[in-house]
Amino acid sequence: MTTEILGVIVTYGLTLLLAWPLGKYIAKVFNGDRTMLDFMAPMESLFYKLSGINPREEMNWKQHLKALLTINLVWFVYAFFVLIFQDHLPLNPDGNPGQTPDLAFNTAISFVVNCNLQHYSGESGVSYFSQLFVLAFLQFVSAATGIAALVVVLKALREKTTDKLGNFWEFFVKSITRLLLPLSIVMAIILAFNGTPASYKGKGSYVSMQGDTVNVSRGPAAGMIAIKHLGTNGGGWFGANSSHPLENPNYITYITEMVAQVIIPIAMIFALGYFIRRKKFAYVVFGIMTIGMLCLLIPTIITEVNGNPAIAHMGVTQPTGAMEGKEVRFGPAGSAYWSVVTTIISTGSVNAWHDSTMPVSGLMQLLGMMINSFYGGCGVGFLNYFVYIIIAVFISGLMVGRTPEFMGHKLEAREVKIAALITLLSPFLILAGTALSSYVLAHHPDADWAVKPSAWLNNPGYHGFSEMLYEYTSANANNGSGFEGLGDNNIFWNITTGFVLILGRFLPIIGPLAIAGLLAKKKYIPASAGTLKTDSLTFGVVTLAVIIIINALSYFPALTLGPIAEYLSLH
Amino acid sequence: MKRYILPAIRLTVVLIVVLAGIFPLFISAIAKMAPGKGDGETVTHNGRIVGYANIGQKFTGDKYFWSRPSAVDYNAAGSGGSNKGAANPDYLKTVQERIDTFLVHNPGVRKEDIPVELVTASASGLDPDLSPAAADIQVARIAKIRGIPATRLHALVDQYTKGPLLGMLGPSKVNVLQLNIALDDLK
Incomplete structure (x- = not known):
């Protein structure tokens, strides 16, 4: 067990070691400073030329939003139709069928919004064409969308008074050419050399030593698995995601994938410090996020390493911890670390099934997604944290009886209202969704859908309720992991989570962008002795308190019915 | 929105070619040098394939x-x-x-x-x-x-x-x- 814990510590340490210089580099890229990847500039110019874009055209926050939403709409329409007609398109060696409209609706949205809930299985639900030309493509561009949105906000925070916030297309394209694509190439090569398939051949087959004939799914998976982590997407090539021995063959790929999924979110925090020239602010944010992460991680590791009490009750000692839904090569500690990281940032890839983890771990995973800003997803992680900061500034202002200010701009009713609405949106979507599904389950168990409500749940009692709660929480957080026992490929889940996905993605982008845009237009007020210092540890703690209070008030009742009740029944 | 629709479509097409066309082909070409040539590594015993290594x-x-x-x-x-x-x-x-x-x-x-x-x-x-x-x-x-x-x-x-x-x-x-x-x- 010692080597497993050490594996976790070294993996996290390595992440920080790499995130530090990467953060500096990201700041330089968006600052327009010289970097070692400047040789990409001609390629970018070509992209702009072919697309009829002038990257020097300055946009205000509304124009940024319009550009962002327009291109996202284009992707959705494109993805939807390819998924429906994939059986008529090339690169389908396994002969997989087209998706039903409701599944295609869910899948298209899910990948456009960087979530990757997968209500299909990679081996049988999509063609190679869809995997590459829709899903992996969207994994790149959805991550770049989040990063570009964050850069706009940072630009607004940095300037004294302006409405010129750079060019959306430039931020977006550079996120791909300077960051996501180069890192993906490196990572895909590491994966390929450790056994992840990368060729276009269809299923392989062999006759086993016991004489069974077995077909083996494969395909050009390495590239997708790279971007699925670097872009905090999470949607895997295979149904079993990163627990699949081809998707995550050994401990080297475990470390690679673990580092990859959290490196950009952490690097973004460091980049923020350089970019807005407030390093101390960035360190405080990083510190609070890390404390939050540890509060979720430590109980999870302890619980998983101790094993399942119900199995201990049968008389089996569990020196290797809880192993249901886990792989031997990762072990319980490595799987626990993954499950927390993948839920606090919005990856949602898994190397062990969360449905089979212990109730305490399930609770931590749910909390990670509900808070959704301890590091958080590519770009959007800080946007979520930013909303909490606005609330914290407002509350601090009330406590000392001064008009609240943030980064030299007065925070007034309009901005606070936006922040409050965004904060309330998550509990509304999650709890209303779970309530609706519970109602349908209880009152219309035999509704004639692809999966009848009576067959939705893979587990009885409290845990079954958690499966539904988890699905909406994951959709709202744009996370994409699931308590996968849930029978979710039917019109009810495809449509309802589809709408939760859209709202849970775009409103939390629109809100912070609007707040930052509105602030940047206001008169700049130089800091004085009476200014609330947002880069102090005290303010960091206030923000953490705001996060805890808001989330506890929102979710405690629902969590009591799910994992907390399950915990009490198990012990 | 009208102003952005055409650039959005064109940029999408360009990026599809690069990210979905060229990128995986490139990785596939490099993976030819990897064990198993990117097809998944197999295990041979007594002259026949008895499984995949992983x-x-x-x-x-x-x-x-x-x-x-x-x-x-x-x-x-x-x-x-x-x-x-x-x-x-x-x-x-x-x-x-x-x-x-x-x-x-x-x-x-x-x-x-x-x-x-x-x-x-x-x-x-x-x-x-x-x-x-x-x-x-x-x-x-x-x-x-x-x-x-x-x-x-x-x-x-x-x-x-x-x-x-x-x-x-x-x-x-x-x-x-x-x-x-x-x-x-x-x-």
């Missing part, structure tokens, strides 16, 4: 080291776990049955010594590995059937045990397919 396969015969229970019965055209919750009574019954089956096939083993991964389903359903303890506990059964001294089998397990990465990171494991091939080669 993918677990079903071993249920008493003369072989068993692999872990699988929710997809080691059908590698799919993958997945049981997704059973820790307190699910049906699930706990299944675990109890696996314990009973194991004890029947491995007389002399005490219940509390059964490594838990032998009675729980893996995440992928294709887990290629066992912990060294889970292999060692099967040695007595195999030694009896094959008439090979237990000490030789324990040595074999030791030989095929892969320690933690760099000797300090992650769990130890034994690849069941490799171990069983070596077992068949013992004469």
Whole structure:
């Protein structure tokens, strides 16, 4: 067990070691400073030329939003139709069928919004064409969308008074050419050399030593698995995601994938410090996020390493911890670390099934997604944290009886209202969704859908309720992991989570962008002795308190019915 | 919105060509140099392909080291776990049955010594590995059937045990397919 814990510590340490210089580099890229990847500039110019874009055209926050939403709409329409007609398109060696409209609706949205809930299985639900030309493509561009949105906000925070916030297309394209694509190439090569398939051949087959004939799914998976982590997407090539021995063959790929999924979110925090020239602010944010992460991680590791009490009750000692839904090569500690990281940032890839983890771990995973800003997803992680900061500034202002200010701009009713609405949106979507599904389950168990409500749940009692709660929480957080026992490929889940996905993605982008845009237009007020210092540890703690209070008030009742009740029944 | 629709479509087309067309082709070309040439590494025994190096396969015969229970019965055209919750009574019954089956096939083993991964389903359903303890506990059964001294089998397990990465990171494991091939080669 010692080597497993050490594996976790070294993996996290390595992440920080790499995130530090990467953060500096990201700041330089968006600052327009010289970097070692400047040789990409001609390629970018070509992209702009072919697309009829002038990257020097300055946009205000509304124009940024319009550009962002327009291109996202284009992707959705494109993805939807390819998924429906994939059986008529090339690169389908396994002969997989087209998706039903409701599944295609869910899948298209899910990948456009960087979530990757997968209500299909990679081996049988999509063609190679869809995997590459829709899903992996969207994994790149959805991550770049989040990063570009964050850069706009940072630009607004940095300037004294302006409405010129750079060019959306430039931020977006550079996120791909300077960051996501180069890192993906490196990572895909590491994966390929450790056994992840990368060729276009269809299923392989062999006759086993016991004489069974077995077909083996494969395909050009390495590239997708790279971007699925670097872009905090999470949607895997295979149904079993990163627990699949081809998707995550050994401990080297475990470390690679673990580092990859959290490196950009952490690097973004460091980049923020350089970019807005407030390093101390960035360190405080990083510190609070890390404390939050540890509060979720430590109980999870302890619980998983101790094993399942119900199995201990049968008389089996569990020196290797809880192993249901886990792989031997990762072990319980490595799987626990993954499950927390993948839920606090919005990856949602898994190397062990969360449905089979212990109730305490399930609770931590749910909390990670509900808070959704301890590091958080590519770009959007800080946007979520930013909303909490606005609330914290407002509350601090009330406590000392001064008009609240943030980064030299007065925070007034309009901005606070936006922040409050965004904060309330998550509990509304999650709890209303779970309530609706519970109602349908209880009152219309035999509704004639692809999966009848009576067959939705893979587990009885409290845990079954958690499966539904988890699905909406994951959709709202744009996370994409699931308590996968849930029978979710039917019109009810495809449509309802589809709408939760859209709202849970775009409103939390629109809100912070609007707040930052509105602030940047206001008169700049130089800091004085009476200014609330947002880069102090005290303010960091206030923000953490705001996060805890808001989330506890929102979710405690629902969590009591799910994992907390399950915990009490198990012990 | 009208102003942005055309650039959005054109940029999308350009990026599809680069990210979905060129990028995976490039990786595929480089992977030709990797073990298995990017097709997935296979294992050959006595001149025929008996499996994939990384993918677990079903071993249920008493003369072989068993692999872990699988929710997809080691059908590698799919993958997945049981997704059973820790307190699910049906699930706990299944675990109890696996314990009973194991004890029947491995007389002399005490219940509390059964490594838990032998009675729980893996995440992928294709887990290629066992912990060294889970292999060692099967040695007595195999030694009896094959008439090979237990000490030789324990040595074999030791030989095929892969320690933690760099000797300090992650769990130890034994690849069941490799171990069983070596077992068949013992004469």
